[in-house]
Amino acid sequence: MYATTDTLAAEIQAYPMSRGSGCPFDPPPALRELLDRAPITRVRIWDGSSPWLVTRFEDQRTLLADPWISADTTNPNYPSESAALAATNKIPATVTLDGETKPAEPFTFIAMDDPEHARQRRMISGAFAVKRVQAMRPAVQRIVDDLIDTMLAGPKPVDLVQAFALPLPSLVICQLLGVPYKDHDFFQDRSGLLPLRTTSAELAVRTLNELAEYLNHLLVRKGTEPEHDLLSALAKRVAAGELSQLQATNMGLMLLFGGHETTANMIVLGTMVLLQHPEQMARVRETEDPKLIASTVEELLRYLTIPQIGRHRVALEDIEIGGATIRAGESVICPLDIANRDPEIFPNPDQLDINRNPRQHIAFGFGVHQCLGQPLARLELEIVYSTLYRRIPTLRLATDIEQIPFKDEAVVYGVHELPITW
Amino acid sequence: MKIIVENEKCIAAGQCVLSAPDVFDQNEEDGIVILLAENPSDDLTDNVEEAAALCPGRAIRLEK
Numbered sequence: 001m002y003a004t005t006d007t008l009a010a011e012i013q014a015y016p017m018s019r020g021s022g023c024p025f026d027p028p029p030a031l032r033e034l035l036d037r038a039p040i041t042r043v044r045i046w047d048g049s050s051p052w053l054v055t056r057f058e059d060q061r062t063l064l065a066d067p068w069i070s071a072d073t074t075n076p077n078y079p080s081e082s083a084a085l086a087a088t089n090k091i092p093a094t095v096t097l098d099g100e101t102k103p104a105e106p107f108t109f110i111a112m113d114d115p116e117h118a119r120q121r122r123m124i125s126g127a128f129a130v131k132r133v134q135a136m137r138p139a140v141q142r143i144v145d146d147l148i149d150t151m152l153a154g155p156k157p158v159d160l161v162q163a164f165a166l167p168l169p170s171l172v173i174c175q176l177l178g179v180p181y182k183d184h185d186f187f188q189d190r191s192g193l194l195p196l197r198t199t200s201a202e203l204a205v206r207t208l209n210e211l212a213e214y215l216n217h218l219l220v221r222k223g224t225e226p227e228h229d230l231l232s233a234l235a236k237r238v239a240a241g242e243l244s245q246l247q248a249t250n251m252g253l254m255l256l257f258g259g260h261e262t263t264a265n266m267i268v269l270g271t272m273v274l275l276q277h278p279e280q281m282a283r284v285r286e287t288e289d290p291k292l293i294a295s296t297v298e299e300l301l302r303y304l305t306i307p308q309i310g311r312h313r314v315a316l317e318d319i320e321i322g323g324a325t326i327r328a329g330e331s332v333i334c335p336l337d338i339a340n341r342d343p344e345i346f347p348n349p350d351q352l353d354i355n356r357n358p359r360q361h362i363a364f365g366f367g368v369h370q371c372l373g374q375p376l377a378r379l380e381l382e383i384v385y386s387t388l389y390r391r392i393p394t395l396r397l398a399t400d401i402e403q404i405p406f407k408d409e410a411v412v413y414g415v416h417e418l419p420i421t422w
Numbered sequence: 423m424k425i426i427v428e429n430e431k432c433i434a435a436g437q438c439v440l441s442a443p444d445v446f447d448q449n450e451e452d453g454i455v456i457l458l459a460e461n462p463s464d465d466l467t468d469n470v471e472e473a474a475a476l477c478p479g480r481a482i483r484l485e486k
Contacts (some may be wrong), residue, residue: 065479121433122434123452125433125434126434126450126451126452126453127453127455129434129436129449129450129453130485131439131448132453357475359437359472360476364435366478367479368478369476370432370433370435370437
């Protein structure tokens, strides 16, 4: 019997899929099954469209580095990740007073293609160069030590998310940008809303507007009173006519979100996973070898791959991948989490092994859009993993893992709170 | 082994500096790759090959 179009359509799975019960750190079983069976297949997403989904590590790398693959959110075929992101990932088209139409524009360069993407990325990439970031090590170490001092002096149990994981990257990125610390609560409250898949488009737009208004004012101030920070550098670009005020504001927002919750989630989930592997936790706690710490960071990045919604793209030309052809104009998703569990690349992929040093993982994505802040993320995580458990050797969960609320609805995976004690 | 870098493809992710710091550096201004050694010694081959494989912009080519 031949399958009709209708039965084929009914077989299309919804994406994203749910994680298995009792396996909060593993990708969804349905994705694993697709990795074994179907290197490329169609899935159904929230808006009813059915993009391709590519599962294997090598295929994802090839695709994400293909010059004919587009990240442009203004492309009518771009598959938005959620209703909230569909409403906020681009600046809508406007009509000026003299009747001219200004076309829609992606929210920032991360949703643009080259050459404009490269032009704008290079305005800020110097600040994230490996050696410039490594020069921040003493300052970041001091922030980590201070936060731990405060935690140890306070009551227990304490929520690791609020007391440590969120403030650290927030302090670091705000230093880099030049955002005054007194305004941090304002940022944390609002940036926490945006990644939620359940956040309505209306609320997302309102929240984003509040943050944009604040950064807009700060940029103007940095233009007249420049300091040694990224926002001052952006203000200079605006004055030189290389960037609009709106583009600079949005870039500031992107840097804030990009480095904040992501790093926080890696700190918290990394701690949970190491607590489940006491022998490896002991080695992390006791080692004097910076190479083992670096390898631990890479392995936790691979193992956890917190961007739980895959990279979304559109093909601009026909692209052959995994034995199929993605036609020009068709959309495609690369779920990074399952690629980083591909046994062809990582033997025993579901085993945590801090000696593995899996530098080739794609937790930061791949292609020209690979994470700009990765040296900073690595620095923060190296310092945290080498300091937190050494300073609090009896650190443990203050509740059962079953009681921990995971962010199953978020674009970036994490937990809402993690009560710890010692 | 000869290394060829295409600066216009570089996205300043810094992967090459992590893999082979004796061979690659980054420009202070925009983080774009600086090739320190065009023909590195044989003991650096593994590191250089890793740098080329990991480069997300595919900006590093090796000629043997």
